[in-house]
Amino acid sequence: MPRQSRTPYAILGCLTIEPMTGYDIKNFLSRRVVHFWQESYSQIYPALEELVDGGLIEGEEVEGERGRPKTLYRITQAGRDRLKAWLREPAAPMVPRYEHSLKLFFGANVGPAVCLEHLGRLLAEAREALAAFNAVEVELERKADAQPRSHAPYQLAVLRGGIRYFQMAENWCLEAQEQMARLPEPPS
Amino acid sequence: MPRQSRTPYAILGCLTIEPMTGYDIKNFLSRRVVHFWQESYSQIYPALEELVDGGLIEGEEVEGERGRPKTLYRITQAGRDRLKAWLREPAAPMVPRYEHSLKLFFGANVGPAVCLEHLGRLLAEAREALAAFNAVEVELERKADAQPRSHAPYQLAVLRGGIRYFQMAENWCLEAQEQMARLPEPPS
DNA sequence: ATTGCCATGTAAGGGGTTACATGATTAT
DNA sequence: ATAATCATGTAACCCCTTACATGGCAAT
Numbered sequence: 001m002p003r004q005s006r007t008p009y010a011i012l013g014c015l016t017i018e019p020m021t022g023y024d025i026k027n028f029l030s031r032r033v034v035h036f037w038q039e040s041y042s043q044i045y046p047a048l049e050e051l052v053d054g055g056l057i058e059g060e061e062v063e064g065e066r067g068r069p070k071t072l073y074r075i076t077q078a079g080r081d082r083l084k085a086w087l088r089e090p091a092a093p094m095v096p097r098y099e100h101s102l103k104l105f106f107g108a109n110v111g112p113a114v115c116l117e118h119l120g121r122l123l124a125e126a127r128e129a130l131a132a133f134n135a136v137e138v139e140l141e142r143k144a145d146a147q148p149r150s151h152a153p154y155q156l157a158v159l160r161g162g163i164r165y166f167q168m169a170e171n172w173c174l175e176a177q178e179q180m181a182r183l184p185e186p187p188s
Numbered sequence: 189m190p191r192q193s194r195t196p197y198a199i200l201g202c203l204t205i206e207p208m209t210g211y212d213i214k215n216f217l218s219r220r221v222v223h224f225w226q227e228s229y230s231q232i233y234p235a236l237e238e239l240v241d242g243g244l245i246e247g248e249e250v251e252g253e254r255g256r257p258k259t260l261y262r263i264t265q266a267g268r269d270r271l272k273a274w275l276r277e278p279a280a281p282m283v284p285r286y287e288h289s290l291k292l293f294f295g296a297n298v299g300p301a302v303c304l305e306h307l308g309r310l311l312a313e314a315r316e317a318l319a320a321f322n323a324v325e326v327e328l329e330r331k332a333d334a335q336p337r338s339h340a341p342y343q344l345a346v347l348r349g350g351i352r353y354f355q356m357a358e359n360w361c362l363e364a365q366e367q368m369a370r371l372p373e374p375p376s
Numbered sequence: 377a378t379t380g381c382c383a384t385g386t387a388a389g390g391g392g393t394t395a396c397a398t399g400a401t402t403a404t
Numbered sequence: 405a406t407a408a409t410c411a412t413g414t415a416a417c418c419c420c421t422t423a424c425a426t427g428g429c430a431a432t
Binding site: 006009010013016033034035036037038080083084087090091092094095096097098099100101102103104105106107108109110111114115117119121129147148150151153154155156157158160161164165166167168171172176179180182183184186 | 194197198201204221222223224225226268271272274275276278279280282283284285286287288289290291292293294295296297298302303305308309336337338339341342343344345346348349352353355356359360363364367368370371372374
């Protein structure tokens, strides 16, 4: 039996924040949660249907801002209970698949110049992520102080993990670049 | 078209270090590379067959230490060329799926006590990993200094990334635990 | 005009996980 | 005896990604 999909739980979680459309859910994950979780429409929409069938969420047809109808989903009590049960379980260990690391690990085959390029790309990504996160942090800190029972302090903790992660990545990239720069090119 | 499997490249990479059996490859990945790459036997053995068919590796029947025969695979020139081409390509961005983070992010639904448990498990994992990595680092540093053209300096760079990662994780866990400890329990 | 955002999906198909299977040897 | 290591696989099946499809509205 393959591992259970966690898409439904990600959706249930989002809907404890506020009612959302499928589009909203994707957007929320992409904007706030990108660095640790992603879903695509082709997972979200079928999952929404199944959650409705299971009575864990309910869909309501509403008018969008531009007259077009859309389906707003909200979580039911049964959905909350199911989510809570899952949240209490230990997280499944994640199977790591860092392609960057794999390529660097075998970098002796292609030499330091290629590795420096990889590190340059990683560095740029880390800095980009940091710029985005730092803006959100201030906002979440305010909310977390004002409403300690809200989602804010939990979101803040995770966001800080992301910030730490990319700070670490930035430092490591710089250090690894220095180290690589001192290595000899292999004979072509 | 789904993403191409990277299992064959992971295997090719291993075989640039030395000839290995399928079992050796799994072992090498589990011992040295666990923190950033994993493969299972059900991926390795079929992939080995395909790589042989493609002329990228060659299998040789040899006597194991205990008389039982085993197949030792070695990479061919064509295999090296293919690997190098892949190593030069930019790494595919990885789709993050940190279940731990997802559970903490929605932690408001279950309260700080549950989150503290999650963080405790994460912390223990990080410390365990660090203990294992620190032992390897010293050994790799020696090798990297002695043989700058070997795999050692590249492996060391990646290993240090792993060490940094788990140090960061350790610090973040402690910080997050402090923060969580100050939060009110939700009404049950 | 054209780009971008809102909004919701379906189809195809490989990738990867879990479970199952086997069996000899060595160490405790 | 029993557990651990060596050694090699197969079967089933879900998960997830990629590609495709549609169309209105707003802004430049």
